[in-house]
Amino acid sequence: MNPLLPALVAALLPLVGSILVWLVPSWSRALAVVTAAGVLVAALGVVNRVALDGAAMMTLGGWPETLGIGIAVDGVGALFLLASAVVGLAATAYGAGYFPARHPFWTLWLLLWAALNAVFITADAFNAYVALELAGLTAAVLVTLGGERDAMAAGLRYLLVSLVGATLYLAGVAVAYTATGTLSLNALMADSPPMMAGVLALGGLALKAALFPLHGWLPPAHARAPGPVSAILSALVVKAALYLAWRWLEVAPVAAEAFILLGIGAVIWGSLQALRVGRLKAIIAWSTVAQMGYLAVGLALAVEGAAGAAMGVAWLALTHALAKGAAFLGAASVVRAAGHDRWPLAAAHLRNRPVLVLAFGLAAASLAGLPPSGGFVAKWYLLDAAMGAERWLLAAVIAGGGLLSAAYLYRILHPALDPRPGAEASHPVPPVLEWSALGLALLVTAFGVVVPWARDLVGVAA
Amino acid sequence: MTAAIFLFLGLFLAVLGGLTTFLRSDGLHRIISLNIAGSGVFLALMAAPGGEEGVDPVAQALVLTGIVVAVAISGVALVLLARLAELGGRS
Numbered sequence: 001m002n003p004l005l006p007a008l009v010a011a012l013l014p015l016v017g018s019i020l021v022w023l024v025p026s027w028s029r030a031l032a033v034v035t036a037a038g039v040l041v042a043a044l045g046v047v048n049r050v051a052l053d054g055a056a057m058m059t060l061g062g063w064p065e066t067l068g069i070g071i072a073v074d075g076v077g078a079l080f081l082l083a084s085a086v087v088g089l090a091a092t093a094y095g096a097g098y099f100p101a102r103h104p105f106w107t108l109w110l111l112l113w114a115a116l117n118a119v120f121i122t123a124d125a126f127n128a129y130v131a132l133e134l135a136g137l138t139a140a141v142l143v144t145l146g147g148e149r150d151a152m153a154a155g156l157r158y159l160l161v162s163l164v165g166a167t168l169y170l171a172g173v174a175v176a177y178t179a180t181g182t183l184s185l186n187a188l189m190a191d192s193p194p195m196m197a198g199v200l201a202l203g204g205l206a207l208k209a210a211l212f213p214l215h216g217w218l219p220p221a222h223a224r225a226p227g228p229v230s231a232i233l234s235a236l237v238v239k240a241a242l243y244l245a246w247r248w249l250e251v252a253p254v255a256a257e258a259f260i261l262l263g264i265g266a267v268i269w270g271s272l273q274a275l276r277v278g279r280l281k282a283i284i285a286w287s288t289v290a291q292m293g294y295l296a297v298g299l300a301l302a303v304e305g306a307a308g309a310a311m312g313v314a315w316l317a318l319t320h321a322l323a324k325g326a327a328f329l330g331a332a333s334v335v336r337a338a339g340h341d342r343w344p345l346a347a348a349h350l351r352n353r354p355v356l357v358l359a360f361g362l363a364a365a366s367l368a369g370l371p372p373s374g375g376f377v378a379k380w381y382l383l384d385a386a387m388g389a390e391r392w393l394l395a396a397v398i399a400g401g402g403l404l405s406a407a408y409l410y411r412i413l414h415p416a417l418d419p420r421p422g423a424e425a426s427h428p429v430p431p432v433l434e435w436s437a438l439g440l441a442l443l444v445t446a447f448g449v450v451v452p453w454a455r456d457l458v459g460v461a462a
Numbered sequence: 463m464t465a466a467i468f469l470f471l472g473l474f475l476a477v478l479g480g481l482t483t484f485l486r487s488d489g490l491h492r493i494i495s496l497n498i499a500g501s502g503v504f505l506a507l508m509a510a511p512g513g514e515e516g517v518d519p520v521a522q523a524l525v526l527t528g529i530v531v532a533v534a535i536s537g538v539a540l541v542l543l544a545r546l547a548e549l550g551g552r553s
Contacts, residue, residue, distance in 0.1 A: 126524060133531045137538060144542060149549045156542040160492060163535045164483075167500050170528045174507045174521060183520075 003049030003056050004121075007073045010042040010081055011117040014088075018110035028106040029096045035110060036085075036092040039117070043078075043085035050078040051457050057123055057186075070123035070184055075457040076314050080120045080243050083321040086443065087235045088113050090436045091228045094329050097432040098227055098336075105145060109232065112138040119240040125173045125201075126183045128244050129166070136162035136208065139237050143225040154220035161217045165207035165241075172201025176251070188251045198252020202259075205248060208241035211259075211296055212266030215289045219273070222285035227332025230281060234288045235325040239317055242295055246313075249303040256300035263300065264397050266293025271404035275411070280334060280341040283408055284327050287367060290405065291320050297394065298382050306389040311458045312381030315451075319366055319374030319444050326363040326440035330356050333433045337425035347415030352422030355434040360416065362441035364409035366448075369402040374447030468509035475502025489543045493536055500532045 270290030298313030366375030479499025
């Protein structure tokens with residue numbers, strides 16, 4: 001069987017689901033959970049087929065490549081798809097206990113999910129643009145669902161940034177097309193279009209991936225969004241832009257050095273801000289800025305051919321998605337119990353919840369890169385790649401960044417482990433909210449063990 | 463010759479709109495200037511490829527999709543701006 005069939009299912013199933021949810025709103029929660037289970041099965045199918053049969057690519061409808069919609073999966077794409085499916089399932093389960101059935105969240109989220117999965121399987125620079133814009137538009141509206149003034153302002157800013165990033169990316173695609181006459185990402189890699197195209201496209205993608213110093217929109221948008229939406233945005237939506245940036249860095253490898261410099265800036269600045277801010281969700285959002293820096297450094301090393309860097313960055317993208325999903329889902333439960341997320345004031349609502357504390361602890365271990373966790377393995381590979389390429393300064397930043405993340409994560413865990421009794425929740429927190437966060441955290445710890453299998457998978461190139 | 467004029471006009475609009483977006487903090491100004499910058503980019507993209515012998519239909523399709531996306535995003539942005547104004551305070 002062809003791996004492209006389950007890949008198409010993973011992208012089209014949420015699209016069908018979002019239409020059904022819109023038509024039959026009273027069934028939305030059941031429909032969304034069934035869709036999420038289906039997407040997970042499809043993503044596991046893609047991983048399985050790619051591991052057994054290798055990468056695949058085709059053009060839908062038999063049209064020639066510039067007109068037809070090209071789709072492709074390789075080992076890296078399969079891992080991104082897996083991250084999307086797992087975090088998506090957890091967020092859907094969480095949402096079922098958080099949002100009522102008749103809520104715009106359901107249609108918007110399934111539409112966003114379809115767009116994200118489409119980005120991960122596309123082989124065409126222009127279809128990637130359409131999918132990315134669909135994701136940006138739905139994500140910005142999801143940010144505003146809470147209805148508070150701050151959320152509206154953050155959503156508006158996110159939307160305008162999205163528009164700027166989109167226009168830059170489109171300009172890059174158009175320059176590349178004019179010069180080479182193709183929109184296929186693989187063909188562009190071979191034809192090496194003018195540097196201008198790569199700079200424009202990568203600039204737009206860096207803006208959408210919140211790469212330092214273009215990260216200003218991310219902390220308010222991710223911190224003000226409603227609970228499960230924050231998890232989806234931080235775990236998956238920035239990863240879609242990152243995934244495309246990887247493809248475009250292969251088209252324009254000259255930009256790799258710039259990504260390394262910006263990545264170093266992001267690791268330091270994001271971690272320092274996470275140490276300073278006084279709200280739980282803001283700490284986690286700034287941590288995303290820092291982790292995107294790691295990923296940018298890893299991408300650049302992988303494109304420059306440092307041994308092991310591709311494995312490191314693919315594994316970091318997957319484990320960061322799971323750990324950040326767990327952290328934001330946990331934070332959403334704290335916000336629900338406390339009614340706010342001022343820190344460490346709200347920590348009293350974390351104390352008598354051992355399931356949540358365990359979820360935070362495991363997610364923090366992976367984010368800081370402590371063994372045994374998926375994050376440890378990913379950072380080990382990145383460190384090894386940096387030292388293998390004899391970039392000692394970079395190795396120092398990767399190791400020191402881990403120390404900084406341990407410091408800001410300690411700010412979350414320390415008040416939670418205070419022996420004094422916890423506070424009574426102002427709103428009930430159903431068990432599914434706590435267990436979906438713990439599920440992701442347990443999985444990211446398990447991903448510290450299944451590495452040899454994954455290393456073979458990342459080696460499956462297009 | 464016409465292509466060169468359009469290319470220059472497009473880039474001029476793009477820079478003008480981009481600068482205004484940075485200099486103004488008011489929401490409506492930003493949305494309008496972003497649209498002007500976007501139109502400039504589209505104009506430049508239309509002028510650049512074909513030169514004198516006409517325009518490539520695929521490039522036209524790219525720009526058309528870009529316009530649709532820009533209109534959709536501007537529409538949602540205006541709704542959000544109106545909602546912000548209802549809630550009061552500075553945007």
